[in-house]
Amino acid sequence: MHPVLLIAIPLLVAFIIPLFKKYGPSIALGALALNTGISIALFSVVYSTGTVHEIIAGFAPPIGIFLAVDSLSALLAMIINLFALINFMAIGKASEYKFSMLYLLAVAGSTGIVITGDIFNMFVFFEITAVASYALVASRKDKKSMEGAIKYMILGSLGSIFILIGIALIYSQLKSLNIYDIASRISTMDAKIKWASVAMLLTGIGVEAEIFPLNGWVPDAYQGASGGVASLLSFGPSKAAIYAIARIMLVIFPLQKVYYLVLTIGVITLLIGELAALKQENVKRMLAYSSIGQMGLITIAIAMGMNEKNAILAIFFLMVSHASSKASLFLLSDSSGMGSAATKYTGIVSVLGIVGMPPFAGFWGKWYLLMAAINGNMLWVIVLIFFSGIVEAAYFARYLHRYYGNEESFSRLTKYSMAVLATMSLIFGLLPLIYEMGLKTLFGMGGV
């Protein structure tokens, strides 16, 4: 199994597309389908045999680069590619060939972040993802979307700089860029430089991962972006970034101080996101704030994952749940209504999924997260999660009430695609796949 194909194929196709402009979207669709197939195969390999490594350029890991696909990255790689395929179908063939190229690059970049085992390589993929996302956000080419893209770009570049400084600080001390090599030797680092690098990495990645207060770009970018792009952002780059936080914090820095910090940030992000969404009238902005809240929830799960197996399971479920429900809601937000059976279905199923009703994946996410919280004796976190859950219920009830039954103008393919996206949350909530993947130890992880 060669996980590198997940990156090589979209890059190759993105390079080739300018030669076949007319067929660009079709070629891109083919590449995404191929990638989806590979990612599903990769998932099944990881499911049956455990972590898959791929050495790049034939040099043993810390000398060269390697890809480390553990259970969480296999799941996310599959989610990103599969959802990207469905989402691309929903966006339709009307898009320009350059849009398809950027889309492919964003998908390849997000996949790369998820499967790489090298911290600098991760940074490179961050750059690809980020640059492609800036352009995609602006792809509606009106004033709003340009504004969103520029804010995203300013904060994104600031974040990139911090990531780079953080990596440089680590390299200055350990002379290594391999995440697992770094993790095994982190204790030999000078304390101050170590903390500075954690802070830098957390800040830098946090910008992409939409955690508070680094997420200023989120409402504007999501509002400016078209539904399909916002959907891509919600299951692609943002999930990859939050995964990067999980990988870096759980593998390299599973330390008590980091735990408290990440937990606090998660709780604050959750509350701010959900509260800000409550009074928001614009659908996309509301969904964006709600995404921030969900990211906070995942961040809490990551923090707790340092000591709790249940929380690791929660990360899995929450990511899938949020990816599926939010992606379909963003697609739906392009038109101000749910008129036909498919869109009604999408709206209802996504809302049920996102507020964590059984048997959707979100239910298990919340269940395991709160189990972890009670095992850690953190009643205050539980109460705050409940509080935010009620706020969330309030604005989603309002959302459903307002948009149900209005006229809409989606093509048939778009409607069915978003219905399929929404159903993913149900499928993953019923099948034992995620549970069994979640029980496998994450590669090289400290903590648990």
Place this chain on the structure above:
Amino acid sequence: MRKLAGIVIAGIFFISMMMLFYHLPASHDLSSNEYYYRNPINGSVANESIPEHYIKYTKNETGAVNAVTAIVVEYRGFDTLGEVTVLFTAATGVSFLLSLAVRGRKREEANLILKEGSKLVLPFILLTGAYIFIHGHLTPGGGFPGGSVVASGFLLMMLAYPKFFMKDRISWFESAAGTAFVVIGLLGLVLATSFLQNFIPVGTPGQLVSAGIIPLIYIAIGFKVGSELSAIVNKMKEVQG
């Protein structure tokens, strides 16, 4: 008020960064055992550090005399593919977003000296650029600087001739070069065992034809960077009129 806060925070940030960098150790003993790396797959600990490894074995492992090139193209070739892609993404993004922008005013003609002079200089600039990236594995330089030099040649032409546009040819170069990079990588996967692995005999270090796939990749990067930068400039010029 907001500006003041910004200035104060930037100042604090600057000072704290200075303190941090001041804190960094000035020199390193690369052979000290605290830098010994550990293979994450099998957990074995080596008795060398990574920089030490590069210095010692580059020539044997890659056949490149220029260690920096070997690291950029071989050891961390995957990153380089990524960087090239970032550039490509940026170029695509720029052309994508600028495609609808309104054309501005006309520019006046350049003078005779610039026109004729640039014609004369262009071949030499291109030759220098090509030299830099073809000899990347032997001398300082490589695909990125070489490509930039090539692009600067076209920039000169654009300055001299307002009507000088490169339409489809440039995107053809872009695509072909990028594709070549990935295809070389995939050939490594097919012919050898891993992506971007060398599958050509390394030859004698120091010769022009040596170091396996490094020169091939660097040529591809050279074309890629050259066409990419030219395309960006071209696009901007197109918009400005």
Place this chain on the structure above:
Amino acid sequence: MLDIILAEILVAAIITFFVGRKLAAIIAMAVSILPLIALLDWASLYGFNIIHLGIEKSISIPIAGVSLNLAITPLGWFFALMIIPLFPAIMLFSYSFYKKNDGFYPFMLLALLSSIGIIMAKDMLTFFLFWEMMSWSSFLLVYRSRDKEAVMSYFIFSSLSAFLIFLGILIIYQQNASLLLSSINIESNAYGVVAIISLIAGFAIKSVLMPLHAWAPYVYSKSDEPFVAFLAGGLSKLGYYGMFLILFILAGAKVLETYFTNLSPNYILAVFGALSAFIATLIAFMQDDMRKLLAYSSIGQLGYIAIGFGIGTPLAVSGALFQAFNHAFFKAVLFLAAGAVAYRTGKWKISELGGVGYRMPFTFMATLFAIFTLAAIPITSGFAAKWLLYESAIDAKYIFVAPIMLIAGVGAFLYSFRILYGVFLGENRYPNIKEAPKSMVAAMFILVMPLLIFLIFPGYMLDMMHDALISGNIATLNHNAFVIETSLASYNTIAVIVALMIALIPAILIYKTRKHRVVDFMDNYLAGELPELYDNKISMHAASRFYKPIEEIIGPYFEPGTMSYYMAIYRGLKAISDAVRKIYTGKAGDYAIYVTLFLLIIMGWFIWM
């Protein structure tokens, strides 16, 4: 068998999504036959040898890597008796009620499925999972009403209920490291008490105990009657199922008693129940909308169950369960009757109705019987249940609860009288309507049957709840089919019937011997009243503001309404939301400052802490 039952309901739910309304109704009815048979079969476990098929009692369903354990328990069986039989009758009713199939059947089936899951859950995870499923499937049914208040309040209160229950489950899990109901032992400390209280509060939302009832008037009055019949009749009992589970089977009542030494929290539950019964009854007086009146009546009648659970003596709990059973059926009949009336007349306002009973005699008969049971007219099973409750309150010397209960009991008759008179009797305003369709009438009569059976044999009800009470460590009362022995006296059906007969004979004699004259409605009403209002038939209607004097006295006290307090909280949250949104100024420069500041703060925190 249990798995086949659940599977067939699930499959039916999917199929009914796609088929037409009549076929959907038939499918829904057909699939509810199997649970009914199973109920009868399980009855053999609890002393009723009706049929014996040997249906097995427990299964586990694998889902998402864990398994959900379900088993039939005495308590579950007893509650199943009041939920499952409602379903086919309501489906029968809906057969001619709906004009098209737009999501009613699939979600009703899902609600049934999850209700069965709840009452048969063997562990807390299963319980909670099905509870949430019940919440959202019933939410989607409420959602069909498209009424803003109903939709939003139901969704928010359901979430609140779910979270309160979840909190309780989490604390219990922490104390026992197990979710199996059989191995749970709630510790008598602050955490245990918080768990019990939050669980009970969560259940109270679903079983509309004041002051957590605020959603009910909106939902009950705006949703379709067949669904409301199931919601008020069946689903509201699930909250009491949960309360019984926590208070008695998991011994929560004992935990509360040992923790609060000088104040009895059970008493507080009883007081809430009594207030519910009393206040809701008063509010029900003032309603003009039939469905709203029934909604408040539900709140009041369900309050009695809370009183019984709060008192907690064998007498009280038996009475409460009896009341729960009765309420399931009579309230379903009443809502269905409201639906049938509205089906023919298109009206819900009592002041716009009148004389419907002349044209719809069978509907009227069913309603009449249900109202007798609701108002606890002697010899009905409603009287038996309330008798037990009154007696237990007196016996336990709950001097606050007992009188309030009595007043509320009288009140219940006063407001249900308005339905009888205002809707079915009085001026014949709808001379041209027909009797409700046969399926509707049949459905109502099917639902009346159990009430009739337990009118004659109240002792059988105690037989049915015997094992459930034992499982909750509550003694049962001595009884036979006709007589229930209590500590103060005994309830004897025969004696009551005889007494009633003796009282009725003079009444009938008086009625028969007097001459009657049928007068025009306006004729007797106008005596001495304002003639200029003659044209306004609404204000002239006998049932319009029937209890005007009472209304004028008590009305002002209920002016703001409970919902307004919740709305105040909601507005407060919105104000916070507004403040939070101001953090996002929309200026990239500010955001860059945030990022840098964040970096500096965490770096400083890391390095100097």
